[in-house]
Amino acid sequence: MVVMVYIAALLFTFLVAYGCGRVVGHKQGRRKALAEVPMMLRAAYQLEERCPICDDEREYRVCDVQNRG
Template sequence: MGVITYSIILLSIVLVSYHIGRVVGQKQGLKNGIVYSPIKLRKELLKNRVCPICDRVFEEK
């Protein structure tokens, strides 16, 4: 087997590894976003007293 064959095999391994890492990273990022989103919305509500979803204004009692 020549240098070209080894180069193609190496390039294939690198591309497959990159694809697998990208897919795993996107799934992990989605999970982190789902967990973080309610916390961020709650923080905005408490800070601004305005619902970030419906723009309803809340007043202190």
């Protein structure tokens, strides 16, 4: 009987720790994504040479924009 209580307590502790770790991991992942995704999108748009705002399939050349003055 006592062994069953120990096993149940161990399982409960494991599940609580797993749940807390999962919540913390999601928060850290969301924070990291909010920091990195804008830079990754900008790099991808520049490599594709298109404007994400206009999105009208016209080419978006960074050099042309800088040379206009």
